[in-house]
Amino acid sequence: MDKQIYNMENIDIAWCPGCGNFGIRNVLMQVMADIGLEPNKTVIVSGIGQAAKMPHYVRTHAFNGLHGRALPAAVAIKAVNPELTVIVDSGDGDMYGEGGNHFIHNIRRNANITAFIHNNMVYGLTKGQASPTSQRGFQTPVQVNGVILEPFNPVAVAIALDTPFVARANIGDRDQAGSIFKQAIEFNGFSVVDVFQPCVTYNKVNTYDWFKENTYSLDDSYYPSNRNKAFQKAIETDPLPLGVIYKNENKKTFENSLSVYEHDKTVLYERAERRAELQALIDSYQ
């Protein structure tokens, strides 16, 4: 499939020139095309932020909801219509800050959806405050003396919650990112991909170069199936490992655990009403 299928006419992309978001958009469209995702069978779900504008720039179905609330909407969409491929694409503030509770609990739900989190270690759209992943000491107009909070480690938390697919990518390396994105979408279960994405405007510390210098790629000798080993990798910081860090192929998905799909795979909106059953239920009250 040609990735042009996702292109839109006359779009005015609101990102800054040079922003890592462009790379993510490219890789995402390429991978979607490679997998062969039909625009009308695919939904991109996002919250609010610079990253979260993605659904307006890729021609698929789109649910651009509230800041921090992409995941609940995405999981519900998948649950109501498991035939759709559901991709969440949003920012680090959105997904780990405002949306932190949905992050941890939707890992527990394990719907077969994929989440790409643009980790630029800053709040872009609101002009440069710290995000949960901002490094200690990072100075901003609000964090005037630098960040004093422990940075949120999404990979470690995801592993602690036994997310079945946990990866970290750096959009500075598009090939590797593409390979990770593809595995993530194709994985049957909830896949979390934390994507390092330089913000050229508000993060002058964690630049393309910084990400290059402070990361390394896990090689083939690394098997992501051991949770303890994965945790060790997850808390490595100097440098930060890239790749698929943890995988657990034995988990049943949320949709497949729902009783409505036990005997019948028809999507909900196509099902007939059960009016006779309802009459029987009402009549059974005594």
Add this chain to the structure above:
Amino acid sequence: MDKQIYNMENIDIAWCPGCGNFGIRNVLMQVMADIGLEPNKTVIVSGIGQAAKMPHYVRTHAFNGLHGRALPAAVAIKAVNPELTVIVDSGDGDMYGEGGNHFIHNIRRNANITAFIHNNMVYGLTKGQASPTSQRGFQTPVQVNGVILEPFNPVAVAIALDTPFVARANIGDRDQAGSIFKQAIEFNGFSVVDVFQPCVTYNKVNTYDWFKENTYSLDDSYYPSNRNKAFQKAIETDPLPLGVIYKNENKKTFENSLSVYEHDKTVLYERAERRAELQALIDSYQ
């Protein structure tokens, strides 16, 4: 100090006879007395739930706020008045469900407060729905076919976030619980104690016996300072380890990182207004 100091006249405790909450109350009062916490220098903060009624049954200052929101209030109280000992005491649903986002982000803040989470693996006050820690398959009036979500592992998540003090206690073993509670309160930094607490009314699975049979105590050979080892312990389930599972003594607390306390330890409400400074600031606008 005598723990009677915390007793209240004419209280009608709303817990069910036999509930694990009574044990927690006893141990808590005992430990507080042992440490010598003055009622008027101590605040118990809670959310809403059965566990969260605690501040009404222990005579100290009390902030009984909203369901899920104990931590933000507690951290703010500590920040505004570091001379107070602040103890959060609330339920698993409250702290890990509704309050999940505050749990992860206040770990990042690392105020010197202690959180005791009554983990009865069920929602008591609202009559028996699953809590985030309910085990797979646990049946309730809402989870009719049993819980299908991965249980929330607070210990693993806390370690993933580098909480400086992480412990698990079982109120069935009051001595050990007491020792853990004491260490937790005395620890300088955010201490998280997940306390197994049988709910004799709504949880017929995870009973006193069950907790006894499915737990073991870490012995002296276990050193809680290695994060990777701690994580290994944290994800052990069969049986579940009890004790101080992780400790990191090198973290600066939130209060101590605040610029207002850098040169001056006076609590906020005792400080004089800086009116001349304000006039100078206003005059400096041009």
Add this chain to the structure above:
Amino acid sequence: MNGNTTKNDDVSIVLGGAAGQGIQTVEQLLVHLFKASGYHLYATKEYMSRVRGGSNSTELRVSSKPVRAFVNRMDFLIPLDKDVLKRLNSRITDDTVIIGDKKKLLGKNGDESLDIIDIPLSDLSKEIGGAIYSNILIVGALTAIFNIDQELLHNQLQASFGAKGEDIVAKNIKAAKIGYGYGQELASTGKVKVNVTKGQKVEKQIVIDGSHAVGLGAIAGGCNFIATYPMSPSTAVLTFLAQQGERFNIIAEQTEDEIAGMNMALGASYAGARAMVTTSGGGYALMVEALSLAGAAELPLVVHLAQRPGPATGLPTRSEQGDLLFALYSGHGEFPRIIYAPGSLLDAFELSQKAFNMAEKYQVPVFLLTDQYFVDSYYNIPKIDVSKYKNENYIIKAEKGYKRYEVTENGVSPRSIPGYGPEVVIADSHEHDEEGHISEDHDNRIRMVDKRLRKQGALLTDAIPPLREGPDNAANLVVCWGSTYQIVQEAINNLGRDDVALLYFRQVYPFPSNTLDYFRNAKNVIVIENNATGQFAQMLHLFPHIEVHQNILKYNGLPFSVEEVEKELNQKLK
């Protein structure tokens, strides 16, 4: 106590005891038995926010004619412990027949003025096998007094306790029989006398409570998705739909918090489900941002808001109509909505069913405003004929050129869902263009605001008028909304005056265009509501510009009783 119940063809029985003492078992057994015997039946409960202990009570009304409201009167009081006597003391009159374990109830310092008909429940139940049998002893006694077929009772005990083994069933039947003996003695000696007529019509009816009425209406309205966080008194609707999920293709998900619940519901709605949430004030407060999303993205949504007294945690298990204006103005920005407030069980069913259709038709959030009193009250109603309630489909295929937010005359844009048709479907929280993409154009903004607000006008064509009962030219017009309806209705009936009419609003917003007509002849408009600030009266003043002359308000956490309303009206009628 004179041994005669005041109105002996309409008897109220109050059972009181601590949580965990089993009043609910008694209640359920009796409701079933009374109704199966052909009595009209009403029940409601009030309880503390605790799992064990405290002091709770259930009121059952057994009557020859339909009864559907809470009365203060206690013809029978069955206290399981002393606290009940203390707590319900103000409701005890000379006419109240108190039945119970005299020794236990009066104790040493017993209130000697209280005349209690003794059944030594403690001793008897101990003999049978435990305190729990007290409850069945009472059931037995009451069935004697109300002349209920003992086979019916025994069968019911078999059905209720069969799963626990024959021994338990046998003990229960034994308790029932002993209780029956005591009851018969009371009835035959004339110590107590009731005269309620049974009727075959009732036998064929059904007994449901407010939660089930809402839940059944939801199923009838095509609800197939509910995501919510538990919160009293709204949880029963979640529980009900969870239990019916497999049978009716409903996904019922307990979420990590209310925010997730509301956003899941909106995701589900976008994907084509008929989605709802059920919650109470504090939980709803957390959903308010997402309500605004429903407004912006024009996603259908039904919100069941079961009110309880606030602010904050307030009185978690009590009743109040305190969140009306909050529901009306909640959500940042300006967008249309509908608010229903059922006052009868049938209305709850019908409005719930209708809510889903209106939500789909106009792509607006629709509220069902109930309260603890309403969801926890039940009575017999005729079987509901499902075939009378049709659902319309408002979803179209997204064909080429499809625009999710097309500007139309009545403001309603054609709605499609992802995967249905070749074109893509956008839901967006920003101000957007017709396709759904972000637009910062100022003229587009005006078009879109106008489009959305036009729906508020359009949906008036489906507005449900208030229900007026009583003479056309009555000078006194008593206005109520939601759960107070049948209480006020009974009170007005009791007054028996020909200058009083009742006006009951079940759609409380927006007001039908002809609302003023209903007030034309009224010289004295009295609004009754279960809150402290007269919220609906404010709305009447604001929207249809009604002059409200008097308010009757109650806000102690309890519903009005029929007697209270009577008394207040007696003072306020002109």
Add this chain to the structure above:
Amino acid sequence: MNGNTTKNDDVSIVLGGAAGQGIQTVEQLLVHLFKASGYHLYATKEYMSRVRGGSNSTELRVSSKPVRAFVNRMDFLIPLDKDVLKRLNSRITDDTVIIGDKKKLLGKNGDESLDIIDIPLSDLSKEIGGAIYSNILIVGALTAIFNIDQELLHNQLQASFGAKGEDIVAKNIKAAKIGYGYGQELASTGKVKVNVTKGQKVEKQIVIDGSHAVGLGAIAGGCNFIATYPMSPSTAVLTFLAQQGERFNIIAEQTEDEIAGMNMALGASYAGARAMVTTSGGGYALMVEALSLAGAAELPLVVHLAQRPGPATGLPTRSEQGDLLFALYSGHGEFPRIIYAPGSLLDAFELSQKAFNMAEKYQVPVFLLTDQYFVDSYYNIPKIDVSKYKNENYIIKAEKGYKRYEVTENGVSPRSIPGYGPEVVIADSHEHDEEGHISEDHDNRIRMVDKRLRKQGALLTDAIPPLREGPDNAANLVVCWGSTYQIVQEAINNLGRDDVALLYFRQVYPFPSNTLDYFRNAKNVIVIENNATGQFAQMLHLFPHIEVHQNILKYNGLPFSVEEVEKELNQKLK
């Protein structure tokens, strides 16, 4: 273009360009220079929700007399790119002097009808060292036209760019000089003519914007705690207090979400801080549950709610007065509150200072309702004399027998904080007894509801009356609230009629008891507000029972302009 600005002693200059092109630098430089030169000065901006690109603009008014409102008129337009011409096209008139890079702006298919005074910014700036110097070229030109001391300019450039090295400073000065040359040419040849008078009074004044006015007022009110989550257009107040934190003993915390922000603020308030949050509609929606906690626990709290157009994400960087009724009715349950809405910078300072004192005095939440237009606008005002604004202490020691929720005549209970005095202090979200412990007693409930609601009456003694300007007996009364004040004021002044009065509400809730008096002589009440449904007009109808005759509403995301209001009034005045 006739080369003469329409009112040449009150000149409006509009700078337009894409985000990232540096208009803000120009704006800041010019604001400083104009003011330091003794001109009256006003500035406001409008911008898209993006970090780079798009099309934004800033309006500067330079005048001989105070100017404090947005005008539609553009005496000078300085477009940095073509988009600006397109976007602001409707505001260009024959009187608009357009200065810019002709080649770049008109290009090949340039609109020949546009008469542009050319400064070849691209070429010149390239020569100097990069496109960024275009901005300084313009500054230079404008300082020539407005006769601004060049030393002042050069010093300012030194101050602004000194940190980047002497080379950069030199280039900037070079650009300024070249620009100055162009400007002088225009001025001296009479191609442009302005005639604004400088005054020494202005020099001593200060220039602040709405955010700073709120922030400074907060410090003056004793604010020492702010916890919040960033959200346009409210973030600047957090930023400001964070930056002043060390100096003024303020803890400023960015929270994980708005819920945390509000609950932290309440914890801080409990512990004795004067706490606030700052947010916008969507963020506030998430705080609503905790607002109700403030109501129940009676914790002082200040909420700065900077409105933007909703619903949902809406137009994140635009302006609207759409959340008034939401603020009024937000929170489940019933409890009192105060809502202020400043319409001038001094009011913002004063109301902000007062908000903290009223919150402490009555233990209620106090709102400061602003909007994007208000927080982003600035002008010169006299230096504020801090000594005029006193703070009262309302905290007492908790001595033996202390009861946090003691029932008192005016509903306000003595408030202590933990650690101050020997007794314990309870804050509780349930209905509680006087000590603060859970109470399910129904009579206690009534006492506590009444107690809390009595505060609503008590706080009327501190209510700020509306400000009336114009003849006493004016038949036309134009009513406005909050940010529209000075726009409406200027419009009415321009109309110069003697039958028009202005009534400006800065306390919008509750209404002072004598509100009706202000309306007595008005035959034609016109309410102007920046929303689609006339929210304040609804409140006027509901509370003081004012009959509103006409509404002027705007909801395209922009503030009213003076001219718009004039035009609308011309049609609506009687």
